Amino acid sequence: MNDAPILLAEDNPDDVLLTRRAFSKNGFDNPIIAVPDGEACLDALLPADGPAIHPALVLLDINLPKVGGLEVLYRLRADPRTRTVPVVILTTSREQRDVLEGYRLGANSYVCKPVSFTTFVAVVRTLATYWLRVNEPRPHTGAAP
Numbered sequence: 510m511n512d513a514p515i516l517l518a519e520d521n522p523d524d525v526l527l528t529r530r531a532f533s534k535n536g537f538d539n540p541i542i543a544v545p546d547g548e549a550c551l552d553a554l555l556p557a558d559g560p561a562i563h564p565a566l567v568l569l570d571i572n573l574p575k576v577g578g579l580e581v582l583y584r585l586r587a588d589p590r591t592r593t594v595p596v597v598i599l600t601t602s603r604e605q606r607d608v609l610e611g612y613r614l615g616a617n618s619y620v621c622k623p624v625s626f627t628t629f630v631a632v633v634r635t636l637a638t639y640w641l642r643v644n645e646p647r648p649h650t651g652a653a654p
Contacts, residue, residue, distance in 0.1 A: 511646045512538075512539055512565075514539055514541065514542050514564050515532070515540070515541045515542070515567075515568060516544065516553060516566070516567045517542065517543045517568045518544050518567065518573060518578065519543060519545070519568070519599075520545050520546055520572070524570075527626060527629060528599075530626075531629055531633035531634075534630050535634040535637060539565060542564070545574070546573050546574040546575040546576065547573040547575050547581040548575040550567070550569070550581050551576060551581060554567070554591050554594065555588055555590060555591060561590065564594065565640065566595050566596075566597060566636075566640045567585070567594055567596045567597070568599045569582060569596055569600075570598075570599060571611065572600060572602065578598065579610055582611065582614045582616060592615075593647045595640055595644070596616050596617055597618040597620060597636060598611045598618070598620065599620050599622060600619075600622060601622050603621050607619075620632060620636065
């Protein structure tokens with residue numbers, strides 16, 4: 510089981526709380542590091558100085574302040590330190606252009622947030638089971654996350 514932290518880039522505090530509750534309800538106790546905007550997400554993964562976090566998974570909303578989620582994804586994929594970090598776009602947008610652009614930029618998955626908490630818990634269970642238990646985590650090589 511992968512016990513590395515999960516980086517949650519989400520500007521809605523209610524969605525952060527719901528995501529934490531959904532992981533907990535499903536028995537996943539990975540630390541969840543929540544950042545409120547794209548700039549903070551980039552700073553956590555690609556710091557100018559200091560240590561970067563090494564998440565098992567990035568859950569990325571595309572509608573983020575400061576730096577949008579798709580721009581964050583572009584920058585993560587452009588940098589060799591974060592090119593292979595698993596990124597799941599978790600957003601309310603069902604716009605085909607957003608889905609296509611997310612995959613074009615290198616998202617590993619694109620998931621629309623369900624409205625009901627019960628369904629959201631089930632979606633989180635599926636995501637967490639795959640990325641934290643089934644999928645072989647990427648190896649860490651030296652200083653790169």
